[in-house]
Amino acid sequence: MGVCHMNKKLNSYKANKVALTNTVIDKMATPVLTPRPNKRPRANINILWDTSIAGLHIRNSATGNKSWFYFYKTTINQHQRNYYIGKYPQILTKKAKAEAKRLAGEVASGGDPHIDRRSEIKQGTVTDWSEYYIKLLPMKKSRKQEVDIHRKYIQPTIGKLKITGVDPSDIEELKIKYEATPSQSNHIKIYAHKFFAWCVKNTRKTGVITNPAAGIKLYPVKPRQFSMTDSVLVKVSEFLKSKLVSHPIEVFFVSLLTATGCRPNELFSRPWTDIEWENTQMFNIPTKTGAMTIELGPTAMNILKQLHLYTGDTLWLFPSPRDILNHRKSFRMFWDDLRMATGLGPLVQLRDLRHHFATRMLQNTGDIATVSALMNHKSIATTAKHYAQVLQSTKVKALQSNSKGTQLL
Secondary structure, three states, rough: OOEEEEOOHOOOOOOHOOOOHHHHOOOOOOOOOEEEOEEEEEEOOEEEEEOOOEEEEEEEEOOOOOEEEEEOOOOOOEEEEEEEEEEEEOHHHHHHHHHHHHHHHHHHOOOOOOHHHHHHHOEEEEHHHHHHHHHHHHOOOHHHHHHHHHHHHHHHHHHEEEEOOEEEEEEEEHHHHHOHHHHHHHHHHHHHHHHHHHHHHOOOHHHHOEEEEEOOOOOOOOOOOOOOOOHHHHHHHHHHHHOOOOOOOHHHHHHHHHHHOOHHHHHHOOOOHHHHOOEEEEEEOOOOOOOOEOOOOOHHHHHHHHHHHHHHOOOOEOOOOOHHHHHHHHHHHHHHHHHHHHOOOOOOOOOOOHHHHHHHHHHHOHHHHHHHHHOOOOOHHHHHHHOHHHHHHHHHHHHHHHHHHHOOO
């Protein structure tokens, strides 16, 4: 939380008073930038003041960011303060009002929340600041993973340390603690670096001057590779056939992953309208660079036709059994049973079927350009990096098979 001094214009707020609710805030108009000749556009701000709690208000900037503030005057010298509570919707109306009431009580008793916060906040622990930082994280896909890293790894390991007392040896210890899983350890270090970079940027609040995670090297991680052997492939096929009557949807899902090379979520979130039957394509697949279209082979099309008999009257290829308006997000129990029955092992994940698809395609064709396109990799170099070993073995086989037609002596 922070503070900024009030602009006199905020005192004339009566026209913008309203009973603040989540619904009202969601409908709050976003201000536009006012053009000015030979100057940057003026950044306007819309402000709504709450009718039930004096001083509580929310601001909406031209970028659409909505933030809670509590305006008050100190009882001793009548200094005006504008206390930052947090962002909306991370902090909803009920919680913001509760915080404003607490602050009002503190002011009424002669306190100054801003001064009190400044004196105690720099002495906070890593956990204190970690939780504060978490509240500021935008609602993006990566948010859950970052929150989990903080609460499951960073806080339990270095959470009791003073935020200003963390040094590189503490981050190194944090990294080493989870070295058994290098990829996970790297994620922890990356998010720790991001967190302390924020602390340095906000050094006036945190007191952190340098980033203790800077300079800590990541563990080298080999690209994840997986391909089922012929014997395992037979076992998986037999298992799926045995479950076709009792668990047809799960069977089609696993089969479709293997036949398309899609990521699990790409299939879970696909509506039937994304299937182009005549052109044998699946489109609107979201990627980092935009939506893509993938070609569907005869095997994939046959699976989709069978699946359509079961879920074709719903929106999704794989609708949720609890609510058909939403799609499935997991087949964990079925996948666990499959791994146990076929000997795949507990470390093999559904997404590894994508690697199996690419590996077999490379082994069968040796055409890295086509495989790169089917996997929707950014470049052929990306495919070569991930499947270097497969490419090497493919080259060797190609040379061996070609030797008969090139041997002259």
